[in-house]
Amino acid sequence: MKALFYFTVVSIIFSASLGLAQQHQASEQHNAQPKPTDSPAHIPIQHYGHFKKMVHKRQTGGVVSLQHALSATNSFALGAIKDGIGEVTVINDKVWLDYGHDGIGKSINTITEPEEAVLLAVSQVHKWNKIIIPKQLTAPELYTFIVTKASEQGINVNEPFPFLLEGVFDKLTIHVINGINPEFGGHGSGQPFYKQLKETRNNQEATVLGFYSANIQGVYTHPDESWHVHAVIEKENIGAHVEGMEVQKNTILQLPLD
Numbered sequence: 001m002k003a004l005f006y007f008t009v010v011s012i013i014f015s016a017s018l019g020l021a022q023q024h025q026a027s028e029q030h031n032a033q034p035k036p037t038d039s040p041a042h043i044p045i046q047h048y049g050h051f052k053k054m055v056h057k058r059q060t061g062g063v064v065s066l067q068h069a070l071s072a073t074n075s076f077a078l079g080a081i082k083d084g085i086g087e088v089t090v091i092n093d094k095v096w097l098d099y100g101h102d103g104i105g106k107s108i109n110t111i112t113e114p115e116e117a118v119l120l121a122v123s124q125v126h127k128w129n130k131i132i133i134p135k136q137l138t139a140p141e142l143y144t145f146i147v148t149k150a151s152e153q154g155i156n157v158n159e160p161f162p163f164l165l166e167g168v169f170d171k172l173t174i175h176v177i178n179g180i181n182p183e184f185g186g187h188g189s190g191q192p193f194y195k196q197l198k199e200t201r202n203n204q205e206a207t208v209l210g211f212y213s214a215n216i217q218g219v220y221t222h223p224d225e226s227w228h229v230h231a232v233i234e235k236e237n238i239g240a241h242v243e244g245m246e247v248q249k250n251t252i253l254q255l256p257l258d
């Protein structure tokens with residue numbers, strides 16, 4: 001009888017201890033934060049064309065078919081249409097071809113078979129991690145924040161990666177190109193290579209797609225710059241190049257998870 005009593009007590013104690021251990025383990029798993037891997041993640045990016053060669057050698061013809069470059073699903077891309085006649089922006093397979101001849105906006109949202117890009121960066125992203133930006137940031141502060149958060153997430157910030165921003169922008173300066181600028185006389189001339197239609201918006205709701213190029217500059221970014229950024233304003237069917245921006249508090253930054 002005593003043996004049965006002691007066996008019952010021990011069984012109860014063991015069961016209780018096991019239950020507490022499982023609860024503790026579950027609590028630790030719930031509260032654990034994802035940590036970067038030992039090997040930083042590489043985000044594949046395909047790029048076509050070369051900014052410096054385009055300008056220095058006046059190589060403005062198409063270098064890749066848009067249908068070919070954007071054939072994969074979950075594509076995100078930005079660049080310039082052949083001969084610099086407009087902007088290419090693609091967010092999760094949805095296309096904005098914003099031609100400068102008819103002003104900013106009035107984008108075409110399908111790709112005709114012969115259309116080509118003179119410059120293009122493309123990545124396929126299936127999952128994104130959302131991060132709320134805690135305060136208003138200027139462009140330099142924003143770029144520092146993006147690189148910092150990417151590194152914390154385990155992205156290799158010594159290599160290029162794409163990102164998204166969604167929210168209301170305190171200030172958003174955009175342009176759409178419209179062919180070669182006859183007044184361009186080199187980088188010292190103060191004139192852009194392509195003619196530009198430019199606008200500055202305040203308190204503008206937009207989705208912004210960007211590519212951080214790390215140390216690769218002057219290929220699909222301007223020389224001496226590591227960022228190529230486009231904005232989509234869906235209500236006006238705009239897909240434009242971003243020259244400058246300031247984000248409001250609670251803007252959402254998205255970084256690739258794969």
